[in-house]
Amino acid sequence: MSSASMHSEQSSVTVLGLGPMGRALAGAFLDAGLRTTVWNRTPGRDRELVGRGAVGARSAEEAVAASGLTVVCVVNYDAADAILRRDAVAGALKGRTVVNLTADTPNRARDAADWAAGHGIRYLDGAIMTPTTTIGTPAAVFLHCGPAELYREHRPVLDALGGTHTHLGEEIGRAAAYDIALLDIFWTAMAGYAHALAVARAEGVTARELAPFAKGIGAILPPLFEETAAEADDGSFSGEGNPLTSAVSSMAHIVHTSEAHGIDAGVMRAAEGMARRAIGRGHGADGFIRIAEVLGRG
Template identity: 50%
Template sequence: MGQALARAFLAHGHPTTVWNRSAAKGDALVAAGARRAASVADAVAGAGLVVVCVVDYAAARQLLEPAAAALRGRTVVNLTADTPDAARAMAAWAADHGVDYLDGSIMTPTITIDTPDAALIYSGPGDLYRRHAATLAALGGTQRHLGADPSRAAAFDVALLDLFWTAAAGMTHAFALAKAEGIDGADLVPLAEDMAGLLKASMAEHGARLDADRYDADIAELSTIAAGLEHVVTASERRGLDTAVQRAALAQMRRAIEAGHGGDDLSVLSAALLAEREAVSRA
């Protein structure tokens, strides 16, 4: 991803200096016109904008802390994925060292950078984002500033990744179950795509219900949904498939049903998770 970001800046005429712990990874970028730095401090010395993209915030801190003096008065845009708590800690470190800081997340794969399909989100001071928005636009696609709270981009990131990877886990299991029942993947795809469209169509209502704290069922009750998921678990186990994920989802539904929400909409599960969190924190 770091190479893709640097290529995009170079393609849009921005003088770009690169540094990587594995120096050879910068060879193609240097050939394309980038300057190779000997160290992080060397990389940031002449930069008004420093973009960081590594595996996590611990790695980012490890790289940036020795260069703190060189970073003073400069802007760091951290496009490393991590948690909201890590983003808050990173922003506090930057403030303590006189470093202007924007947190961000890249919500699309490497191949989308510098294309209309890219999607990036940022959080931190609005004036700081506006100052660098034109340069960051080189990364392509949709760029959104989500507010002054530096942890907001990371919070959106983990929520959206939760949605995607949990759904992806369901997809992998569904195709395995179909195959175990003699259904080819190609035959399942058209109906699976319709099902994914149904999930997408339900999101706006789900969010609105949670915001309004309104969970009366008008299409399907939670008890009926749980019965359907029980069929999935039974069919999967009869074919020898692991059902840990499906059983976890079913257990969540059963807890809500036992709490009196069997006649409510599926969206009540979000409220139930929040209520469980509150109960744990009070305990």
């Protein structure tokens, strides 16, 4: 390949999937001056990007053939497979690189990597940990995994997406594992907040009145994450200051108050049940994070 061809390959990228996140990714590449080819299963979503200078491909195979690097961002791996595993697309991708930023499970990432290897396609997996509004800004956070040399090769193009890029290692399911664990924190926290708002409203407290104090509770969590991470890794699970026996008492108060107002307390009942299981196994004096070990036993 000539040096001019290599430069062209390194300054171009294809984006498959033009939902809100896919459009944000393509927009960041365009803003960085990269030749950006785009394609989406639903026609018309490329209109604004084409107006900004993107090349709208007529088919997925045409799109992937346009660049040495294809970034995929669709709703899940079923959607990604439906695009990539067509014979024409797989053939066009041979010898090229796919960076799959689609969210799904670690096992789906491993399966995709195995498929790619079997078709001569170079493959990196990844996860986007911040909203669309952060893409192209310093606030964006991306996680990547797969062959380190391949990641280094394409890092200059990926840097156009802004923010922080972290290579988590070569095990291809690792980015998805982080994604699942971190989204677990996010959605259980948001479920807890939604439940808290329902309880507060039932007691005559508005969401605006509660919000400043809710932020205070949120601020307590980061140092607790650090402290309890060490405990979880070394198995100490200190309950000094707030043992599980005390925790279940406060959980019970939440359940009783909720149900007195006819509010579903299923989430808190589940948390209380996990804590009581740990107490039943002799861990009443331990801290709350002991339940991580209990859950892991099944």
